[in-house]
Amino acid sequence: MNEPSAALPIRITPEALLREMQQVSEKLTRGSQRLSAYTEEQLAIATTPKDEVWRQDMVRLYRYRPTVEKPARVPVLLAYALVGRYQMIDLEPDRSFVRKLLAEGLDVFVVDWGLPTRAQRWLTIDDYVSGYLDDCVDLIRERHGVDKINLLGVCQGGVFATCYAALFPQKIRNLVLTVTPLDFHGDLDHPEAGAGYMNLWARSMTPEDIDMMVDTMGTAPGAMVGFSFLMMNPVGNVTKYTTELVDMLDDESKMLGFLRMERWIADRPGHPGEVMRQWFKDLYQANKLVKSELMLGNRRVDLDQIRMPVLNVYATGDVIIPVSCSQGMEDRFGTDDYSELSVPGGHIGTFVGGKAQKVLAPSIAKWLRERN
Template sequence: MSSQTPDKGAAGGFAEMTDKLLKAGKLLSNIRDQDVDVGATPKKLVMRRDKVELFRYEPLAEQRVKTPVLLAYGLIGRYTMADLQEDRSLVRSLLSQGLDLWLVDWGQPNRTERWLTIDDYVDDYIHAAVERVCRETGHDRITLLGICEGGVFTTCYAALHPDKVKGLVLTITPIDFHADRDDPDTHHGFLNLWTRSLDSADIDRLVDTYGGLPGEFMSSVFSLMTPMRSLTKYNIDLIEVIDDKAKLMNFLRMEKWLADRPAHPGEAAKQWLEDLYQENRLVNGTFTLSGRKVDLRVISAPTLNVFALDDHIIPPTCSKALGPLIGTKDYTEIPLPGGHVGLFVSSKSQGRLSKGIAEWLAARD
């Protein structure tokens, strides 16, 4: 009898897997690309400048924070990470708490944006967006909400245009690009270490060849940072959820966001990698935009700094470094559990991030 038990177990497991795959096949056959919708929260186009677009989100609740909030994501990836799906969306959560939320969307840069610099993104595109938001709402100052590289852009803007910024909210934003050396977690800072190891001439050759940092190149870099996760997500993670439509859609939306990685404009990429990652100019006071030094001490707006405690891409130490450097005395930190992306899309973090931001803004409105 005992010799037959494994055979019965194997047969049962095979039948269970067959049923699961049949159900999965029916699910997948009915899913179209338009069903895997990311960034679907309703919004209205207000302004277009080159490929950059300014949107205003439609309200989902009575407005409780009067000062408009402009969201800026980075150039490495798309803003849709903050609006992945209805139940995992920082955008929807903030709208539900009564914010007047706006978005600057960088579009899909390619070789035609080869010569754009961070100067252009901060002093032209963000500035034009801020001016338009002020004109549309009747406010003379607004709040900036920056995510990752977008947080660096908004920090620079707040330092160069303090009269236009009422509040500054940063999430997973690097400030001191060398602070990972003091991070107690050894798995934090691999991206910083790798970038510092690059030869500047090789960075220049890469950008000159492609006209920027190809999105596929950056995707491979991030995949190599978590190699086992990258290798197993299709033959383990996907199999586990393939017969559950809700979980499968979660998986597909995340994959769609990961695949939608535009090229990073060339000259801006050189500044990002060489001036900031390698030379750490934002902290040592030598980073200049449009001929003006970016002095963090000039930032006078109340500032909220949110970072993820297990962020292996932007280590917490790199974000926390802002505190002693900033000019305002109204400075607040919110450390949250989770990783770089998990802070926005994890079911565990839903509500905590948006509630912390909304309450902080309401107290200063």
């Protein structure tokens, strides 16, 4: 049997190397000229028209202007996570989850949690759920003359929505959860390569470590929160500013998409310390939500009280919230109308990815119409 031949060495002549360097230099020159010429209007994110209808402290409630003559009578309230700004669901006109929901005829509201400072360090999960979120729900119910509304939660906002539906089931008609961690220990029995690093990191901390972190900082700075996400893929988050960026310099559509995404990433809000303390101890470590043991104030979040229809959406390539932490929850809720929807892509790609965009909003709208 012949031995496999050794790979031939790659020979690069000085002339070829010089040509390559010249091409990269020319591309960088063109790219820098294009970057300097972009206007604020071109780089703007979250441009779907909306109106502020309520505010309290740093929190705002917006209603997006309907794009159909007669939107659905039962409105939808979107609750995003605290660890990122809600603009992700409306990143670009052609990559906007919100615009697609509006096009489907839904009446859409969104709660903007704002930018917490040290003044909000003592806020708890209960303050957000039974305070701000409940006020938003009541205002929408009164404004539209309905007893119940639809609630849609995203990631951490999905946890808030789950808690709210369990504590105030009489106010929610349908519950939609997207890329939401429900079983924070699901990855223990079903580990996924390259996913769940935040779970591992949070569970490795001692209660004393968590207390020291919260007591020292009060509010976790947005830069620190963002850094923890960047460290899930440090190599990828370096190369996107080098080789990947050079490759897209001549593609204006990709370049604008990249810059808008970076703008959203850079606007990372701080995180109230007491929310973080409970998030790490009660959820990441003790997994109390899925066990119906989570206490908000003096009330227990009993998932059996969630008897309205539930749609649970998870992303097949999500490395932040492993699939095992989201799917298979039909026996956890009290409802007999539980549905799951898998979408292609990752945690953020669920809302901005081309494939997921074609599936997510139309499927949610269809599911809601069938139940409204």
